Amino acid sequence: MKFVAAIDVGGTSIKAALVSQELEIIETISAPTPREDFSGIETARSIASIVHDLEKLHIASAIGFAVPGALNEESGVSRWSGNLGWKDLPIKELVSNEVKRPVAFGHDVRSGALAELRSGAAVKYQQSIFIPIGTGIAAALIIDGKIRSSDGYAGEIGHLNVGHDLKCVCGLSGCLETISSASAISKEYLKKTGNQLSAKEILGRIKTDDHAYQVWEQAIAYLAVALEELITILSPEAIVFGGGLSQAGSALLAPLNAILDDRLTFQRRPELLIAHYGANAGTIGCAIMALDLLPSEAT
Ligand SMILES: [Zn+2]
Known part of the structure; x- marks a missing residue:
């Protein structure tokens, strides 16, 4: 061995x-x-x-x-x-x-995609996208069975403009990761309540705490905007979520599935999955x- x-x-x-x-x-x-x-x-x-x-x-x-x-x-x-x-x-x-x-x-992100492609959740797909959600958000693009990076630059989906006015560290506003990442969820909840909790703790409260529910729902809604664009451009068969936030499981997948069912029309509908190897x-x-x-x- x-x-x-x-x-x-x-x-x-x-x-x-x-x-x-x-x-x-x-x-x-x-x-x-x-x-x-x-x-x-x-x-x-x-x-x-x-x-x-x-x-x-x-x-x-x-x-x-x-x-x-x-x-x-x-x-x-x-x-x-x-x-x-x-x-x-x-x-x-x-x-x-x-x-x-x-x-x-x-x-770091493409190595996670390699694990999922070789022996994890993406193994049976030729076209997929691996999206770890943690402090930030990025993507690895798997096209025709290979991880593609366009000379190492592709996949920075955390800086897609999803249409809000919060400022991002990159200097722009409207970026996906300033509203839908684990750190953004924590920050938004702090703004609303004055209470500093982790995204995981906030998720644990969404059934009993209206603020927690609103922050989570907002993060999911903006993530769905980015997914819709990715799906329209790349037509993946599957999207695999990794990183800390993927531990939310069905609390992440069920609302995203519902929004995509509603929004997608002609596009190929990808399966939404949680990374086999998790974080x-x-x-x-x-x-x-x-x-x-x-x-x-x-x-
Ligand atoms: Zn940005």
């Missing part, structure tokens, strides 16, 4: 796991992402130290790691990441130098990328 290290580098934390070749998560570690590490050196060292800590029981034969932002997966360069402060950084080379074993490099899709995707580097062995 072989094992690999899966490392998901986020804006605030690095989530890592030791994963078996059967995609079983053996051990997990989380550590803060080094701040203002514009050279990437501290991040690379931190990844090496995390890999070392993961190897208490088994050696990782390869490393798969994913980062957010615009990147060139082939050359291993992060073109730009607002959260990490990186610009044209050869992060794959830096990490390879530190961990001294095969390294696979990918995008772990990105981790499993990193593991798959790393396993793909290893020579296949006869069993």
Whole structure:
């Protein structure tokens, strides 16, 4: 049995796991992402130290790691990441130098899509869209059975203009993620009630708390606007939701299904699904990328 290290580098934390070749998560570690590490050196060292800590029981034969932002997966360069402060950084080379074993490099959202496409909810579809909803919202586009990124730039659906007047960090107003993300739900509820709750806690109250219901309903309504546009342009057979908010399950899918039933006319109606790997899709995707580097062995 072989094992690999899966490392998901986020804006605030690095989530890592030791994963078996059967995609079983053996051990997990989380550590803060080094701040203002514009050279990437501290991040690379931190990844090496995390890999070392993961190897208490088994050696990782390869490393798969994913980062957010615009990147060139082939050359291993992060073109730009607002959260990490990186610009044209050869992060794959830096990490390879530190961990001294095969390294696979990918995008955080597309690595989640890889997991769902290879062995999760999207496995039987040639055309699908993977949408993790958490602090932000983004999409990975699966077209003709392949994850397409248009040189690493495509899928930033969190900044689709869905028609409201809230300002976004990107400088525009009307963006999907400033109204429908988990962090936006929390912020809107705080504005209405003065009460700081997580999106999960707000969701737990929608049957008994009118404000919670309104905030949730508003988030769903704007998400449906973006889905309608995506469906009209890309005609997916399935849309798979991941990230923290996907844990809402039918509270997310049932109202979206109802709105799409009402709104779509000539378009192909996609199935709406929850990610098989839930919030772990990105981790499993990193593991798959790393396993793909290893020579296949006869069993
Ligand atoms: Zn925006």
